[in-house]
Amino acid sequence: MDLLYANDRPGEFPRSHYAETADIAAPRPAATGEIKTDICIIGAGFTGLSAALHLARRGYRVAVLEAQRAGFGASGRNGGQVGTGQRRDQDWLEKTVGETRARALWDMSLGAVELVRALCTELAEPFHPGIIHAEHRPGDVAASHDYADKLVRNYHYGGIAPLSRAELRDLVATDAYFGGTLDTTAGHIHPLRFALGLARLAEAAGAVIFENSRVSGYSAGPACTVHTERAVVTADHLILACNGYLGQLNSKVAARVMPINNFVVATEPMTAAEQERLIAGNHAVADSKFVVNYYRFSEDHRLLFGGSESYGYRFPRDIAAAVRKPMLRIFPQLDGTRITHNWGGTLAITMNRMPHFARLAGNVLSLSGYSGHGVAMATMGGQIAAQAIAGQAERFDLMASVPTHRFPGGAALRWPLLVAAMFWYSLRDRL
DSSP: OOTTTSSSOTTOOOSOHHHHTSOOOOOOOOOOEEEEEEEEEEOOSHHHHHHHHHHHHTTOOEEEEOSSOTTOSGGGTSOOEEOSSOSSOHHHHHHHHOHHHHHHHHHHHHHHHHHHHHHHHHHTOOOEEEEEEEOSSGGGHHHHHHHHHHHHHHHOOOSEEEEOHHHHHHHBOOSSOOOEEEEEEEEEOOHHHHHHHHHHHHHHTTOEEEOSOOEEEEEOSSSEEEEESSEEEEEEEEEEOOGGGOTTSOHHHHTTOEEEEEEEEEEOOOOHHHHHHHBGGGOEEEESOSSOOEEEEOTTSOEEEEEOOOSSSSOOSOHHHHHHHHHHHHOGGGTTOOEEEEEEEEEEEOSSSSOEEEEEETTEEEEEOOTTOHHHHHHHHHHHHHHHHTTOOHHHHHHHTSOOOOOTTHHHHHHHHHHHHHHHHHHHHTO
16 A cells, blocks of 8 residues: 555645644645756655755755655654654663663754754744653653653753642643653644745755655665656665655665554634643643553644554544544543544654664665654754765764664564554553
């Protein structure tokens, strides 16, 4: 199944609240004929657009090939949460790659948040501080607080504070959680406006973005050759920035990076007072469930709630009904609140939920598998790819050193195994 078109029409953004509140330009031309460039990038999401921006600002000729529209995929549909840390915690990283590299990965994550914040400032886009991490099991609260203490003690991180059940209840009007933490360095943004802004900055720096230019294949060598329906692009370097839409472009990456779907709804607008009563301080929230519930408010006071598991590559017929269930488990007081927008998106995960960075050939890089932690890290990934091509590969090599194993059975069996795992963990979430 071609996920580029399985749930969406060619060249059209989903009818999301994001698309409704973004300044979407007319479609860019498709790639045609023979094109020669220094760097070809496949995919115009956060990774590809950030790479294009940072490479163009270094003086490289850059061509970006996007099958749909810039910002069309997960980059323009996600929860907008800009989190600190890597997708796995520092305890896991210390055991897996050692304390020195774990500390470097922590510092990189803080740099990723700062990069997003700085780009938001350049784009005049709001960056709203604060993410609450909420524990849905009472037995997990102590470990959550111990981990916050460790970040303060061992990593000298002052942006996180423990929350008791009463303190969390004062911030989030629900009895569903037993405590957690508040991270004030983290934050949330309008992801589609941010992606479209990255595209504008990249073009202003000299990059060329081609839309409706699906890549059918490529070959590596001293020069890389990339084929679309109507163009052949020759480049000195190639970046695969496809994430959940990689398809069959590279089987080695596909065996380690798997697309999954997730879903978001937007409620009708509330008053500013109603918003503050539901989530104080305009923070975002993400809980500890395996099938994560994540939510925040839009700038026009709508609750944007993401969640619900997916057991197929096609979106449910009634996304609103699917997401309303977990929303009402958290906020039963919203029963009767109208849902005005609903949409789905395709992201990508790895076995251990850490991004998969790989040098597929001397001049071919792949960056994907952000596993729901991509607003900050995918943007940083683009900058890291640009540095690697410019000869500063230390940060790319650090990310590539984190092991990301093949799914059992590779690409052929990854989906049925995930369905079984999601079903099991969704049952555990309800206990």
